[in-house]
Amino acid sequence: MDRNQIGKWLRSPQKMSNKYSLHAVYFCTGCGIIEIPPSITTRWDAERFGIIPAPNPRQANLFLITGYVSLKTLKAIIRTYEQMLEPKYTVGFGSCPINGGMYWDSYNTIKKLDKYIPIDGWIAGCMPRPEAIFVAVTHLWTLIEKDMATGYIKYRKNYKQYRANQEKIYGSLDWPPLYK
């Protein structure tokens, strides 16, 4: 961990601060959320690494999608994701967001979340342990370090396609497009 290397801070304060100030949206999509409380409290203490749950998406830059994504939840996920400020990072937590997991043939869950919003990294497993979150975070640090956590840029670039995918499910969305 290079948190106290002042030289790095002076060279790229943005990157460094993004790394060590990951505030997560406290958003409960599915059963995966059960792993969050232990990870932020005494046992694993995520605050050591500057990770705390943020009260709302405007103040957060990390989006953990914890568990299966139903059609109804997806709408909220898209909305929340769009309201987060750039740069922002998303991590799919558990196998359900990756491929539907045990809901692989359910009629109202999303199988591939990254069709709708960009995902910077995945934590596989059902369910992953809190340690996995920390592993994911260190990977995310690396990605940020190497300018590879660019999901939000991808989203902006391919917004038309994402929007089309979103609209395919819902017909039309309540809100106007984020980008022109």
Added chain:
Amino acid sequence: MKEITYINPVLLIAVPLALAFIIPILKFVWEKSIKWIPVAGFLFDLIVSITLIPIVLQKNIIVKIGGTTTPFSINLVVGPAGLLLSIMISLAGFLVAIYALKYIQEGDKTKYHILFMLLLTGAIGVVLTGDIFNLFVFFEVLCISSYALVGYLGNRAGIESSIKYLIQGSIGSSLLLVGIGLIYGQYGTLNMADLAAQIKTADSISLFVPMFFMITGLGIEAAIFPLNSWLPDAHSSAPSSISAVLSGIAIEVGLYAMMRILFTIFAAESFMGFLLFLGVITLLIGEMSAFSQNNIKRMLAYSSIGQIGLIVFAFSIATASGLSGGFFQMISHTLNKALLFLATGFMIYRTGSMEISSFRGLGKKMPLTALFFTIGTFSIIGLPPFVGFASKFLIFKAALAKQELLFIILIAVIILTTVIEGAYFFRIIQTLYFKESDDKSSKQESAITALIPMFIFALLILILGIYPNWIMKFIHSAASELLNKMSYLRSVLG
């Protein structure tokens, strides 16, 4: 001393009286002209009275009728007080007569004009006479014609209140007559000055009883508190032009007669304390009764009771300034109340109802009438720069000049009544201007002959309100004449 020539004040009574009796004859000759007769008569009176002012201000004019010397002749004493009232009477008579040109449409017009002239002639007689029995006679002329006029419209309410008025009025007249009789029995004279000379102070019971009889008798016409029950009915059911005269003139004449008797004949200083309270109670009762009235003419009638109470209060202060205040209040009340009744008359005529709520939106439909009405109310409440302010101001000033706690308390009561008065009059103003009427018909202004007298009244209210000094000298001398018994005696008896 060089004799100054002047028109004989007898004409003030004689001309209208004669004209009144010409009317029925004229009816057969030229019917259209009869309604102009009162106008002409009172215009004449007005001019004559005004020309008399400078003379009267120097000394009282004594007119002897019947040849013999005072105290045995029938005589007229034209002092400032009498003349002041006679000017008011003829002014009101003149203007109301103009008003009546268009206003009186139904009933027997001949009767109306005769009675109207008789009423005011009687009033002039009362204020000018120097003889207690003549006073009674003129008083009866006034009363009887007003009984008849109250019932003039011939409807149920009119007749009913006319009868009521008649009953109470005749009781009053008889009491007055009894009083006069008792006095005559004791002193053998009817001349006021002579009586006054013989009665130094009213201390014996034989004097009090006739005094009480006379006060009660006159008090009925003067509408003092327990004696004024006829007034709301009578004033509200008479035609508005008559209500104007009754309210503006008749009760004030009654009051004047009463005060003349009290001050000049009996010099009853001790009785004034009682009248003070009576005045305030009359004021209080009048205004309070008016407060929740919905019938506008009744409201105005009750308001007249209140105003009379205030005048009684002012006279009962029994100082020169108090009497000036009283006289000024008389003038202002005549102007205000006549104006209000005249305006109300046409407002009722146009809406066909006496309910205040039916006057909604009249400010749009009859702008001038409503404006005059507003001026009248502002004045009667006592808002500057209208005449009502000056008169109330004088009364307050006179009362406070006594520097007694009693007067401060009484004035507090008067303030309360003024507040009540403000409350109900401002409510009408709001109704006139600020409430939307249901029907959207166009302007229906009063007839021009009605607007002219209203305009003159309003103008007088405004002018006297701004320049009260113009008449203050006259009023002061009227007050001192009434207050100063000895100078009256000297001027009459020589």
Added chain:
Amino acid sequence: MNILLMILSAIISLVTGMFFLGLARKIMAMIHWRYGPPIYQPLIDVIRYFHQRAVSHGFIFDLGIIISLIGSLLVVFFLPLGNISSFSNSGGLLVILYILILSPLGLALSSGESANPNASIGISRKLILTLSYEFVLIIILLSLMSQYQTISLQEIVMLQARKVWSFASWKLILPGIAYLLILPAMLGFRPFEIAGASQEISAGPSVEFGGKYLALNTINHGLLHFITIALFVNLFLGGGDLFGIFDSISGTFWGSFVSLIIFLIKMILIFVISVFINAVFPRLRLEQATKYILYYPLSIAIVGLIIVVAIN
């Protein structure tokens, strides 16, 4: 000279404010038996916020937060920090009281324009809570001003150094206790963490703040901690005085330095106590908080004021 002092006090207050925020998190973590973030974690957060691409809801959204920060910094200049005081002589406590208004008002305007009901609820709660503790605060300040017969904060500090700290004088101990009782409310700490309740109304007034807005807001938050406690230390604990031990070097550079250090140590002590309170209490409802403040601290403060007035 004055400008140098201004810059100095601004820097001190900003640094101390951020330090307080970090300290609070660290202490809380320790009480939770956690390791906790580094003490400079709030600084990292602020840097991160500052580099994010924020959304704005309009001109007042920008202006309000700036006004808020201006207000807080202005107050700092009116507070004597040890012997350092930029212009604590232009208006005294009354001006401080008024400028203290600026900060919540700016925040209120800014979050009001964000058009989020959570923000409005938060502001409404904050204003009501402030109103209730302001009852107490005003009485406390009035007792002090009546006792010392001045409205200048600097003079109050000097008079304490000359005689005895207000908190130690029996006449002013009641106002001091009342101040301590409302201190958590002024700091927005836990029994009174009502306006910025993050779980209930999504951080209340700052719900739409992100990016540089949130950065300014966090700095402002630190400053408010600083101001509240500095005011207490100045009013009751004699400012930078330590029983007159360092009187001999007062007026010199080292004198000022020592007094500043003493001042900061006192502040940290008070702050730590407040954080302890924050750690052990649950949140109250607004009605409960208001009622509490209007019952206990207020009655204590009123008794204190009566004593002061009666004795003078």
Added chain:
Amino acid sequence: MILFYMMIFAFVGAFLIYFAGKSFPRIKEILAVVISFLLFLFVALLYGKDFQINYHNFLGFHLFLRINMFSWLFALTITFLGFLSIIFSLSYMKDKKNNAFYYMNMLFVNIAMLGIVLAGDLISFFIFWEIMSWSTFLLISYKKGSALPASMKYIIMSIIGSLSMLIGILYLYDLTDTTIISQLSHIIRFINKGDVIFVVILFSIAFGIKNAVIPFHNWLPPAHSEAPSPFSAILSGILIKMGVYGFLLLFYVIIGLDIIFHLTGLTIVLNVLAAITIIFPTFLAILQNDAKRLLAWSTVAQAGYIFMGITYGTELSVAGGIFHFLNHAIFKALMFLAVGAIEYRTKGIRDLNSLGGFIKKMPFTFAAMLIGAMGLIGLPLTNGFVSKWLIYKTLILNGSPFLAFAALIGTWGTILYSYKLIHNIFLGQLPAKFENIQKAPFSMKMPMMILSTIIIFFGILPGIPLQFINKIIVSFGYHPLNVSLFGIVSDSGNLNIINILAATFVIGVLIVLFFRSGRKSVRVDQYDNYAAGSFIPKEKYSYTNSFYAPLDRFLNSFLKDYIDIFYCKSAALIRHFCNGIRKIYTGYVGSYVMYILLFLAVLIFVQLNWSVF
């Protein structure tokens, strides 16, 4: 005679507007603006003059008009605000019927107020006072409907007040034999204390009613909220300040310092009343949901500050009171005008629960309202700050901490209701029905702009108005304040605005630079807002309805306008009683005859038994 001709000119002008307005609609507006501007100009040119003239003779009283620094300041404020609100009326009244009547009465009120402050004797003071009362009555009634009971309340209170003043004047006249103010001030020292107190009480009722001091305030909230907004500005800005003028005139010109200082009991009572007048209306204002009613209660509270200032009686407090009068006239007029602009654009909506988000549509009005509210709260760099500072300081240092507490806590209440006003009108979500609201027209913007500028100007350079006020308090017999251009110097704590200004400016620039150096933010609309992941429901996503709900619940249980309730109850009682009295006239002639005979019988009986007469 210039003063007299000015008044005549104005009165004639007012009538001219009415009659010209009937036939040529455009002319009346031009005339009204021109006349009010000329009045302002006249008064402004009279600066520094000190003379009095006898213009009329009324029932043996000589009526005077006079001008000096004291009346000049008030006259200038009156004509200035009158001019501005007439300009504001141009668009506000454009579509209304019968606006000739409105303009005429507007001028009447202004002239009457001018007459009050220029009156050189108490009789003309009273006459103008009454003219003001009735013309105000007509204007308050102007909007019909619920305005009618409001104006009734006003006029009844007003009559009570003016009559008690009349009694006071006449009582004073009996004692001193004069009503001329300049003579009264010499003679008054020969009157005994009891009489002075009596006169003060009588006058205080009148002035207290106009100045809305509790317990005489009940006419004000309905009257202010129901009057047309430009007139509310006048009403709140200067008309109720005639009470202030009256108090100043009574205490410091007529009675004078050396006597008023010895009436300690009286001043304590007045001070306590002032404190109550600050606190209760402030909290009642928080509960209001009608924008203008909120401002009206706020006016009552601010009038309390002024009253506190002028009755406390130190030079700082009197200066503060006069200055606060000036400031309050400016910012409250501004706020009423701003609400008027909203009312004009929304076709009469001023319910705080149904507005919101207007900052996007009427930014200028918002700025005006914000500056007005800042002045009202008394934030530094606005004018309200200096005047309140003066009052607080003297209250604290002269040993009245409880009064100071009332004043200071009132300020916090002020923040609450000001913010509620701003938030519920301008901030929050804009309801969809107001999507097409337009900006305020120029004739509304101009007065608001001028007033906002003055607020800031006086706030930064308080020395300018304070120099005039200094002259006034010197004429009252106080020592002058040590006023510099930017503040006040005194031995117990100075005020220096320039420091605050410089610091604000420097910090502001630094913070703005810092702020600008961050990434540029993206502008989003009100629907792009955090709503727990859902798209926000239109019309429902707003927190304007009962903004201070917890406080409302808390206060509603015990805070009511008890005095108004008392007055209304007693009015109902009087009405009931009056109805009872009317039953004396039974309509049955037999009882009438009985009254007559009973009267006679009682008179004779009493006289026979006790010979009272």
